[in-house]
Amino acid sequence: MTAVKVTIWNEYLHEIRNPKVAEVYPDGIHQAIASGIRSEEFEIRTATLGEAEHGLSEQVLKETDVLIWWGHMAHDQVDDTVVNRVYRRVLEGMGLIVLHSGHCSKIFNKLMGTPTCQLKWREADEKERLWVVDHAHPIVSGIGEYIELPMEEMYGEHFNVPAPDELIFISWFEGGEVFRSGLTYRRGQGKIFYFRPGHETYPTYRNPEILKVISNAVRWAKPARTAAPVYGNTSPLETIKEKK
Template sequence: MGRRVTVWNEFRHERENDAVAEVYPDGIHAVIADALEDAGHNVETATLDDGPQHGLSEEVLEATDVLTWWGHAAHDEVNEEVVERVQEHVLDGMGLLVLHSAHMSKIFRKLMGTGCGLKWREAAETERLWVTDPSHPITDGLPESFEVPEAEMYGEHFDIPAPETLVFNSWFEGGEVFRSGCCYSRGEGRVFYFRPGHETYPVYHQEEIQQVLANAVEWAAPNEDGPEIYRGNHEPIEDIDIDDDRTVH
């Protein structure tokens, strides 16, 4: 069954930089959306300049199983109210895929509780991703390693909490390594950070990258068969003595 996916993109570089427009003439979000549609998902797109809510109204998020997020140069322009709204939906079960330079997005830093900084270098160098958990569903259909021919380097130390599951490690031509596929749970939702995806290189056109994204959508989607969770004041399940002067009603 196809998941309901909203692909969110800053969509500034593609309109302002000819080199980026040549690689992604319709935007990074269009390439990701097409790949996820080909994988059988039901996809809508939204961008930073889609009104004051950036295309992420309550109605849109309510109809979203998994949100993908790509941002780079305009993190500070994202409305705090929208960040709060996205966080609430993640905690309530919506999946979130955080891509490449969105490690510095407001929503990822809020969910991680850390600075999320790292080393970086833009030198069109080779990246080799190694699968570190071959039993994980995000790795379905992939070889044990694959290369991105031209990549922006990200290097450790990556200031994030230790991943609950580390799915990929990257090695770069210049010698650095990086935790490139990091899984977290937050409330009832699942979060996956995936490193590859610089705007001047055709990373999202690559078959292995598209496979990872399609798999990650399935992994991050809400657990529709899970237990219904109740919070707040709760009646006891077993018989207890509640005749106590200290009991506050």
């Protein structure tokens, strides 16, 4: 079995600037996710904002089957050249998993076709219950009726995104709001999964069920290796009879 090549991208700014975040993720969110989903099925590399080309060179993306994206405080610092590079790779078939505040990333907005993917939010150490609403979907394989997180940041509707191809999770928060927390999209030959949990001050990426969802999503989003569609003026496959 050929391993799925996974690149985990993280700004890696909160962890080096905020001691509270460093306590939770001393090696960075990207390394926590890498450790949490590591298996013989996946060949994992990481990349961060501060690296040359943000760690996402043409060669790295060419060698990536699924890209996992976590960003928050530096969306505007991501170079448009890199964004366009990732965008092309998704259309070519690379899977993309966008986590938590990546909803405001340049790449997610570009793929959604919207200038902003805004929502309500609040930090109040609230309980979150992520209800599975599509029990037949492979992304929730091995997950029960819901995942419960004792403390998370609240995201609330309205979530300003296009209607998803599939709705996998709906979250309920202790303060009363609900949110579409697991959405899938297809763009070109690529598959996209947006997954809401993961605020940087909580150990969400150490939760076995959250990590299982991310692992399942990697398997789901990996390229199908289908033939690329052909566009433009095309020669006929059959001989066209001359019209009299």
